[in-house]
Amino acid sequence: MDDWSCDANDALHITVVQPGDTKPKTLSTFHPQFTYPIFGDEEQIFGYKGLIIRLRFAAHDLRPHVHISYDDRFKAVGDTTATDLLGALKPFLPQEAFINLPEYEKAIQEDIDAKTFTPPGKLVLPYEVDGRQYEIWAGSLADPAVQKLLNRAQVLISLFIEAGTPLETDDPEWVLERWTVYFVRSYEKVAPPTPTASSYSIVGYATAYRYWLYQRDRSEPSPVKNDPFPPSEVKIAQLPARLRIAQFLILPSHHRSGHGTHLYTTIHASCIADDTIVELTVEDPNESFDALRDTADYCLLQPEFLKRGVNLNPDPNGAYSRKQRPKTVPTNALIPTDTLREIRASFKIEATQFAHILEMFLLSQVPESHRLAGGTNLARLLIKKHKADDANDRRYYWWRMLTKQRLYKKHRELLNELELIDRVEKLDDTVRNVEEGYEITLGALKDRLPDVSEETPAESSGRRDKRKLVVEDEDDEENEAELVKRPKV
Numbered sequence: 508m509d510d511w512s513c514d515a516n517d518a519l520h521i522t523v524v525q526p527g528d529t530k531p532k533t534l535s536t537f538h539p540q541f542t543y544p545i546f547g548d549e550e551q552i553f554g555y556k557g558l559i560i561r562l563r564f565a566a567h568d569l570r571p572h573v574h575i576s577y578d579d580r581f582k583a584v585g586d587t588t589a590t591d592l593l594g595a596l597k598p599f600l601p602q603e604a605f606i607n608l609p610e611y612e613k614a615i616q617e618d619i620d621a622k623t624f625t626p627p628g629k630l631v632l633p634y635e636v637d638g639r640q641y642e643i644w645a646g647s648l649a650d651p652a653v654q655k656l657l658n659r660a661q662v663l664i665s666l667f668i669e670a671g672t673p674l675e676t677d678d679p680e681w682v683l684e685r686w687t688v689y690f691v692r693s694y695e696k697v698a699p700p701t702p703t704a705s706s707y708s709i710v711g712y713a714t715a716y717r718y719w720l721y722q723r724d725r726s727e728p729s730p731v732k733n734d735p736f737p738p739s740e741v742k743i744a745q746l747p748a749r750l751r752i753a754q755f756l757i758l759p760s761h762h763r764s765g766h767g768t769h770l771y772t773t774i775h776a777s778c779i780a781d782d783t784i785v786e787l788t789v790e791d792p793n794e795s796f797d798a799l800r801d802t803a804d805y806c807l808l809q810p811e812f813l814k815r816g817v818n819l820n821p822d823p824n825g826a827y828s829r830k831q832r833p834k835t836v837p838t839n840a841l842i843p844t845d846t847l848r849e850i851r852a853s854f855k856i857e858a859t860q861f862a863h864i865l866e867m868f869l870l871s872q873v874p875e876s877h878r879l880a881g882g883t884n885l886a887r888l889l890i891k892k893h894k895a896d897d898a899n900d901r902r903y904y905w906w907r908m909l910t911k912q913r914l915y916k917k918h919r920e921l922l923n924e925l926e927l928i929d930r931v932e933k934l935d936d937t938v939r940n941v942e943e944g945y946e947i948t949l950g951a952l953k954d955r956l957p958d959v960s961e962e963t964p965a966e967s968s969g970r971r972d973k974r975k976l977v978v979e980d981e982d983d984e985e986n987e988a989e990l991v992k993r994p995k996v
């Protein structure tokens with residue numbers, strides 16, 4: 508029976524086409540990353556030999572088509588039958604994808620609107636990569652032209668984003684506006700292959716929606732009303748909101764050329780320019796998106812941190828000269844918390860993401876020879892702690908304490924279920940994993956940014972306020988088990 512089974516990811520070919528001299532020509536072909544939403548968890552198709560499911564998209568307007576071919580098909584034996592391919596594909600593709608191939612090819616070759624096609628919405632950013640021109644356009648999902656394109660593109664979400672789900676595009680207009688589905692697509696402007704062809708070709712797209720930010724003035728009594736929602740005088744799209752990136756996709760043929768970064772920074776720039784948006788968030792980012800976002804946010808924030816002299820104070824509240832280590836992590840004396848709050852608010856970066864970028868930056872300010880990556884003697888540091896002779900060793904000590912403080916606060920419930928010794932060990936392992944993840948990102952950024960890690964750190968502003976709580980104490984500096992490698996913690 509195995510002979511009749513094949514890997515669904517291999518069988519599915521996604522092809523981007525343009526009109527050619529006599530019939531459509533292929534611009535790029537690639538396989539999906541996931542087919543489990545369509546063909547089940549095993550991602551296997553039963554009952555075909557030499558199966559090819561070709562999913563074509565017109566390069567400019569994504570007109571879709573699916574074509575199935577195979578050498579042989581399993582003849583049913585009892586209840587055992589070949590996978591119903593059309594039945595599996597139909598819920599994921601627009602009806603228009605199921606016309607016959609000659610009809611589709613004719614539509615591509617003779618598309619009289621192609622020449623004048625421009626992506627719906629507004630041009631937000633033209634840019635160039637390796638001498639080729641690209642553009643990012645943005646439009647509201649309430650625009651029917653945007654809806655049409657999104658409906659055609661959405662199958663790609665199931666095929667490339669784990670647990671990604673298509674958006675509902677037939678919601679009432681006020682919902683579509685609320686999601687302000689801030690929709691960004693990136694198009695490559697290519698020389699048209701025929702006089703009537705479009706010069707646009709898709710590279711990727713992203714959607715983002717406005718998440719209403721509840722800000723109640725607690726001095727006012729709460730007015731409970733039973734009026735219809737939304738009230739007619741309220742424009743949902745103008746209420747204070749977080750912008751949340753929901754789907755984000757660059758086609759495999761264009762990976763690692765900076766398009767994802769252009770798309771992300773364009774969305775981020777639009778947030779900064781929009782007074783109604785308070786911060787940018789991301790829905791369930793995966794590891795590669797996190798890598799992209801970390802590098803992009805770091806490039807954005809690093810110059811600001813340097814300009815504002817952000818660094819760790821190696822001697823908070825004179826701790827170095829005292830015998831007793833402070834009982835709590837003296838956050839306000841270690842880092843300029845007011846300045847950082849201001850930077851975070853003006854760059855509209857979500858709190859945990861900001862903490863990651865800040866930790867990464869503060870780590871980079873400790874010369875590498877004083878960090879784990881440079882082989883620093885951690886055992887000795889854990890004995891000397893805040894009294895280490897070298898200011899950079901103390902800076903690194905306090906970096907670990909600050910990072911542990913955040914991790915402890917975030918995972919307090921989980922950690923408090925553990926015995927003290929296990930808790931300490933777990934936290935220590937976690938901070939180590941976080942540090943390793945930061946070192947990977949800092950390494951990836953080396954070519955893009957000037958290396959500032961060996962610079963003399965500025966002394967802190969010496970604020971004295973204390974903050975409650977923190978990591979247990981850290982005679983416990985033996986830390987903890989895992990909360991995962993390269994964890995987003």
Ligand SMILES: CC(=O)SCCNC(=O)CCNC(=O)[C@H](O)C(C)(C)COP(=O)(O)OP(=O)(O)OC[C@H]1O[C@@H](n2cnc3c(N)ncnc32)[C@H](O)[C@@H]1OP(=O)(O)O
Pocket residue numbers: 667668752753754755756757758761762763764765766767768769789790791792793794795796798799800802951
């Ligand atoms: C909210 C969500 O939708 S989460 C889901 C995100 N989307 C997907 O996973 C769909 C499939 N994948 C993709 O669409 C793309 O791989 C993306 C969007 C994740 C990345 O897009 P790209 O255009 O390749 O990113 P870009 O070229 O701008 O990369 C910028 C940096 O991010 C990091 N990066 C990007 N992709 C990866 C990866 N797969 N692994 C590790 N690091 C990565 C690298 O540091 C890279 O810089 P470098 O190439 O100089 O090393």
